Amino acid sequence: MKQPFNNVKRIFAVALLVTLTSFTLMSYPGAAENKAEQPNQVDASMAGAATAAEKLAGDQADNAAATQESQPAAGKEKSNTTASSSKSAAKTEGANSYARIFPSDDQFTLAAENTRLQLLVHQNSGHFLVKDKRDDNVWRSFPSPEGWKDKENTDTWKKHMQSPVFIKYVEFNVRKDQVKETNVIDQKSTIEQFELTENGFRLTFSMPKIGFIIPIEVNLKDDYVETKVLEEGFKDGKTAEEMKQFEAENKKKKDNDARITGIRLYPFLGSATSEQENGYLFIPDGPGTLVQFKRDRPPNNNFYFERIYGDDLAFSNNNNSFSIRQPVRMPVFGIKSGEQALLAVIDQGAEYANVLAAPSKSMNQYNWATAEFTYRQRFFQPTDKRKLNGFQTFSRARTEGDRSVRYYFLDRGASDYVGMASRFRQFLMEDAGLSPIKTEDDNISLQVHLLGADSRKGFLWDSYEPLTTTTQAEEVVNELTSIGVKKMSIAYSGWQKGGFSENGGHFPVDSGIGGNDGMSHFIDFAHAKGHRVTLDGSSYTFNNSGRDGFRSSRDGLQDLGAVVIQFREHEGKSTLVSPRFMEEVMLKDLAKAKQLGVDGLTLGYGIGAFLNSDFNERYKATRKDARKIQENVFAKTKEQLGSADVTNGNFYALKYVEHVHGLSDENSFDLFLDETVPFAQIALHGLVTYSSWYANVTDNYGTYLLKNIEYGAIPAFMLTHAQSQELIGTRSLFNYYSTYYKDWAEEIAKQYSRFNEALGDVQNEFIAGHRTLEEGVNETEYANGKRIIVNYNAVPYEKDGVTVDAKDFAVLPGGG
Incomplete structure (x- = not known):
């Protein structure tokens, strides 16, 4: 599966350069x-x-x-000093x-x-x-x-x-x-x-x-x-x-x-000044981020303003309003001041809400956070047939519906981000439909993503590049199983006709990697080994082949100016499919997937991650309608295939899924942000399993492993049977620079054993505590009393009889 939103950033590279400036002018109250x-x-x-x-x-x-x-009264009391009198x-x-x-x-x-x-x-x-x-x-x-x-x-x-x-x-x-x-x-x-x-x-x-x-x-x-x-x-x-x-x-x-x-x-x-510095704003950036109250904060215009569930491309297209921050996946924010704290959950109308958070001296003397509900949106109105020239305006029609925010007032003993996340977990169970997971044993399910095939640009025509055929996939799975990986959840990408870069007309499975028979045989093989198999279904979001009866001008998602929205790939482009067209195609294809014996689909992009209005008159859908369409696809997938996973998904999708892939573990690195915290992971652990991005293509492998241990995440690997250099020159796989399974097999087995030791017996346990013991040393505590201390420093950590080696972790079972 492609890394979410990389394509968006490439398409609008110029727009990103002006985003912060235009955003500040548009959003700063008083400007x-x-x-x-x-x-x-x-x-x-x-x-x-x-x-x-x-x-x-x-x-x-x-x-x-x-x-x-x-x-x-005057003269009854005297100040000791002139300064105290003035104060x-x-x-x-x-x-x-x-x-x-x-x-x-x-x-x-x-x-x-x-x-x-x-x-x-x-x-x-x-x-x-x-x-x-x-x-x-x-x-x-x-x-x-x-x-x-x-x-x-x-x-x-x-x-x-x-x-x-x-x-x-x-x-x-x-x-x-x-x-x-x-x-x-x-x-x-x-x-x-x-x-x-x-x-x-x-x-x-x-x-x-x-x-x-x-x-x-x-x-x-x-x-x-x-x-x-x-x-x-x-x-x-x-x-x-x-x-x-x-x-x-x-x-x-x-x-x-x-x-x-x-x-x-x-x-x-809930707003508060920084007179007492024991406080912070919690914002839903990445997994969760804190902005500390600071008395000496210099006056500036730094503040946080982001739309829940990300940009709406039907309005953001062509108007230079794309955010360079991570999309907001959770409709929450919070404020802690001294011994009191609140968690806000945006409920009705969350699809049309933004989170605004401003530290003291950015707008006024207070640290404050709130929801801003959008009723009309700015968009680009073309004035010529080529739709290149035009002007900025706002939509005439108003989005209707009630808009509500719940403010949860936390107990004094739970007045921090852990208490906020715990209360959000309760909301997810009581109001959003999530249930605690049930585990068969103490073995985690390693997330293995296999790349089937892609195409390579040629002088006259493109060539098909098989990277992992279904027969070769059996070889990969067999080797990993034989060296100690007891349980895997395998997601197969690039299985569709034409490979990874081809969108539309997914079935039958491309004969270049084994066809339907080969895929069915591989799934039976994996099941016999005790593993689960899903097919990547996120590519239904796009169509660049014209298959499924798709015509870009007729069936593509359109903005309010009637412009069809297209994504530029590394080579070529794909049209964003109207949500209603996509839903119709997917629901028909579920029966074909079921015939293969697959355990589910791994969804993403326009099915759980993008949330766009559609002004195509044939398929018109509001942003709220688009959410309902996505939820229907998830529900039907789970009903007919047994399960669904999601990549980098919005939280409304979570009640339908078994695993969340690509869950963010870092914030967007704004200068005024102070600390990343595992709010999302605390809220989700014990309800669904989750992993961050692929370990073998991360910038810092050692830190990645430690962060996943700290956050209770299952490691994920993107693998191919083909050697890594064979991905060079393919249309879409240039980001995956180290995927050859033989290079990683022994390391994967080693890390699987370590993660099993740390997390195997707490998969269904809630995270009850998280804190910093000292700089670079963090502790996560589970409801059963198990504690895991992670040391990111280059020197050992020693305290209270506990020793954690440099750049390592220690497990303390049962509150020991």
Whole structure:
């Protein structure tokens, strides 16, 4: 299987050079023009009641008075030094300023309660508090008062932080490509239809000046609060009749036809300053990454903003908006501050959500993270038949549906990334359909990927290059079994007609490697040895052969500008197939795969990894539709063949799969990121097995092995019967520079034995702990008490009677 996303990066090499710059200009709050009026107080009202501005002004006056009364009278206390006096004055000034902007805790009334949590609401602003009965922690839907410094926040950001809703919008009658920003404060929003519900409250923010109506709901559940933007009652800009009325009443001013592009709901829930440095932001970059709270962090524009489940090629194509970071596979983020921590899981509308995380001094004084829901997307609109010239604009149609985020408030004893991952594991089991795995014995299943064949570019025509025939595959498997590899999961790639670089018309198995009969015989042989066999099915994502009745202009995935999306290969190009066309072909081919006796398919790319809208009128599909199509393919594959695997897959695919290949074990190396942590691995271990990329083509083989041991991953190898140099010059296999099985057989057997010792008896155990013992030395603990200490350093680690050799690991069974 091809390494995911390498082709994307080659196609758009030029675009990548400008991605960060264009992304910063588009996404940085405050960079976009904002001409909205900026009142000092919320101007809002409940239906049939006085305006919230009046109420909130009264509340804030009470806050300020209470703050003043709490200060010692002049002359009663003396500071020891001028410095301490100045510091006290600054603190008082900050408290007074905070009290004028945000409501105090005693102004909130109870909305819902259970055995763990209380939800309280401030009806005049729409903000809420969550009080944790277990440890008396208080969570606010606005920035924490601790460490507030008025001078470190601009007036614009004070209003953003005061507002429960942050809005991005575009004015189609002004600049169709320019995003503006506003909030309920600037828009003088009123609160309408406030009501307490069975589990919380519901209200509507009405902004008649700009034409937005945003209904929201907040519900208290067992150990979490769910915030939701509701579709019912949502209004997005003025109607045609309202626009005419506006222009009639404002003859010198034309309505700007404002339409929402993005919304953040309660974006500062859980935010904290860096006054206390014992905290971090958790972001879903790679397996999981921490951004530490740092008091001395220099002001900068570094922040994280990535779309969940990766780019949508139907919008990213031709508009220079591709991210160079790894795609986000998990719809999560988190915040730890001192002894309290929360995990956010983006639930409804995750397909249209982004994760935004900003360390202190990148935008304001707070460390904060939030979900931003996309309602319209920027795209390239061609203006000529060749579709090379055009302009940037936003989609007119709005993506509909409820959008929700669950905020899990963790126990004090679990207030770190391990606790976050453990709670996410519980979510995966209770809400996403995953179940603990059952193992037959204590032998891990080594991941062996075999390359069948590829084509080689010729002067007049291409030549077929067999690399591992089915007969030769039996030889490879037999040798590995004979030297100690007791269990293998074998994925066969390049088996389809034409080999690895040919897409479309997969069956029958190419006769050049043995045909259907040869493959069936190999599968029977592997089963007799106790091994599992899957076929690589990720290549159904593309078609470059025209087989299966495919025509690029008719059956290819199209962007909103009606451009067919194609991927440039090392030699030639392939068309991205419409998801509905792909689904139809795959479901027909499952019966053919079943006749071979195969155990399943290893899927990827457009079946579990890419998530694209399709504007091809024959096969039209939203991003949400595309997810449903992919899940149906996984479900049918599992139902008819017995199992499915996925490569570098999005987490919605995991409930259908037996193994995840290519699970990331490193972050994207942004300069402001501090530490990679195995969040994904902690969440998944014991639910599905997983491996990272191929050991024999990794940059640092020794570190790869240690990282896999630390993360509880099964090693994977890409092998051929042909010698490695025979891959040189093939169309697509130039990345696989060391695949000859005889070069690796003894090493594979050695590492299989070591990994079995470390991980064989904990395959079905949850990871219960992970920590750094000292720099370069990490410990992973399993639920049964087994501990594995990994030493990446060039010198031995010795402590508490435990010795771990340099660049090695030690296993401590049963908590010894």
